[in-house]
Amino acid sequence: MLHSALSLSKNSLTTLCYDYAVWDDLVEYVHNPTDEFVQSNMPDNAFEAANIDAVLLTDLNNQLVWEYQHESLLNSRQSLINLITQGSTGLVNILPSSAEIALQKVSSRSGYLVLDGQLIYYSNTTILPSTATGEIVGSLTMIRLLDKALVNDISRYSLVSFSITPAFKTSNEIDDFFSLKLIDSISPSHSWLISNAFDNQAVQVTLKHKKTSLPQLDWIAVISLVLAAILIISLSMMMLSRWLISPLIRFNQSINDSSSDGLMSKITSHHLIDEIESMSYSFNQLLLKFNAQQNYLETLTVQDALTGITNRRGLETFAKDIMLRWHTEQKGFSTMMIDIDHFKAFNDQYGHLAGDNALVAVATSLAEQVAGYDALVARFGGEEFCIIFAESDSGTILKIAENICKAIEQLHIPNKVGNRHWVTVSIGGVVVNTLVADAAKYHFSDVLQQADEQLYLAKLAGRNTVKLQLFAPIKNH
Incomplete structure (x- = not known):
């Protein structure tokens, strides 16, 4: 435990x-x-x-x-x-x-x-x-830091008292806590050491049973008493045992599930025995606290800290699902690579704070433009964005891309470079239909590469424009 x-x-x-x-x-x-x-x-x-x-x-x-x-x-x-x-x-x-x-x-x-x-x-x-x-x-x-709050929680929600105190290294007197050596005898308390490998610092982990005394019976006496109790206990007492043991089993299983795979499942809080109900309620409160922290961090891992949209890690997860659906169900999709035109010049002229504000505004506009579609908008890195659509109609994708270019320019974010007056974007897109031969041999990186090539052509064409093509099978892939 x-x-x-x-x-x-x-x-x-x-x-x-x-x-x-x-x-x-x-x-x-x-x-x-x-x-x-x-x-x-x-x-x-x-x-x-x-x-x-x-x-x-x-x-x-x-x-x-x-x-x-x-x-x-x-x-x-x-x-x-x-x-x-x-x-x-x-x-x-x-x-x-x-x-x-x-x-x-x-x-x-x-x-x-x-x-x-x-x-x-x-x-x-x-x-x-x-x-x-x-x-x-x-x-x-x-x-x-394993602070007192954790130690108190362990002591509060279990039948043992648990403490971590400073100590000195000893030769063979106390076992190492992480040795996983089983306890082979019942004692009022047990102690282990956790020590550094490169200096003399150590702490002593001590477990004490909350009961003031321990039974002094041998196994024969215990078995005799258990057999006698079985003969005496009535059907009503058997039902009472079931009410007591089943919640404890579920309680122990919840602890094991929480520590092994990070999934924290609550246990039933309504029991006929008041002590079990109180213990279940306290345990659920502890799980709620851990679950809130875990959900917060899981959100951070797939959310871009600046713009609030999906980050590259979330994009890769979504792309895996889209590729699997293409490989197994022959359902096409489309991908856009979007780059803010002359963004380095924008940063040099207006400063990085204005650049951050521009990135947030562009990300918000992209999300609004695809709100009615089965799509994911993600920040790919720097001033680049990527959109994946569960849609393979070229006409629809081209119209969406052109609307995005217009919407970004209509944000009227000043960026006077060349003959431009406002911040604009260039878009390279690839439509992946269901007719590609040997689709299973292609990866999402192959689709991204072709979208990036189209983005390059859009920039050569003068920027603030869209270049779109069907996914082309790669020779000698």
Whole structure:
């Protein structure tokens, strides 16, 4: 039960690390730190909502680029920084090793550590472009403190008292908590150690039964009493046992489900026994708290932080469903790649804050234009957007694209470049019908590539225009 409870401290800690909405910008931020990036993408309230107590952004030289510290860890700030550095050169690698950096691919590390007598859970991942390959520029470490609230919740919703206290390493006196060694004897209390591999810091995990005394009967006596009780208990007492045992079984199953796959299911709160009903209600309240936090973070992982529309990760998930439907049900679809014309010049002339406002306005207009269709609008990266339609009629797609160009220009966002007066967009589109031979061998990246080629032609044609084609089978694919 304690292992399952502690595993809840890991929930959703790393999902924020893989948010495609900010990942490419984070790479640039390590090279050139700016306050605008932190204000837009690293707000304190997001970490507080996720129960993340510290965030440390480091470069390849293990130098601190940016940090967030909750007040619960402010007194341990320097110890935490030293711990990260020491852990990178000792027996435990918290930061990526030189061998991992040389691979230029995503790598991550996580685990429990002891900091100034407190138990923390850390998760570290390398920082590189969202394509998962490229130049590694540093790493992002997130810390969660196993505070008294968690310990109190475990004690409150179980039949044991549980504590985490500072301790010193011992040779063979106390077992390691994560050794998974089974308890082979009943005692009033049990203790384990959680210790660092590279220094002498440790904490002692202690479990105490809430009962003041334990039965001193041997197995023969216990079996005799059980058999005697079975002969005496009436049908009404058997029904009472059922009312008591079944809720406890469901309660235990809910704990196991919550810790193993992250799915938190409530249990029935109405029982004939008041104590079981009270315990069920308290457990459901705890699940509601965890569920709200998990739903919030899951939303962050598929939502673009700036514009509020779907990010690249959400786009890839939707694309998988569309491709599966094309492969198995022969249902066509269409894809548009949309790029804001002369956006770099716009940023240079009006500033990045105006650029952010323009991105939000364009994203909002795109969502409004496709509101009546089975479609998904996503920010692909920078000033690029992508729309997937569950529609394969070329005439309809062309009309929608032309309406989008008109709608963006009618936003009247000033951008005086060349003979232009307003912000405009160029669109490249691909219509994928049901007649493509060997459709199963193609991937969504093949469709995106052809849409991107059409976008390039639209820009060559003078921008603020649309280029559309049917998906063309690729030779020697």
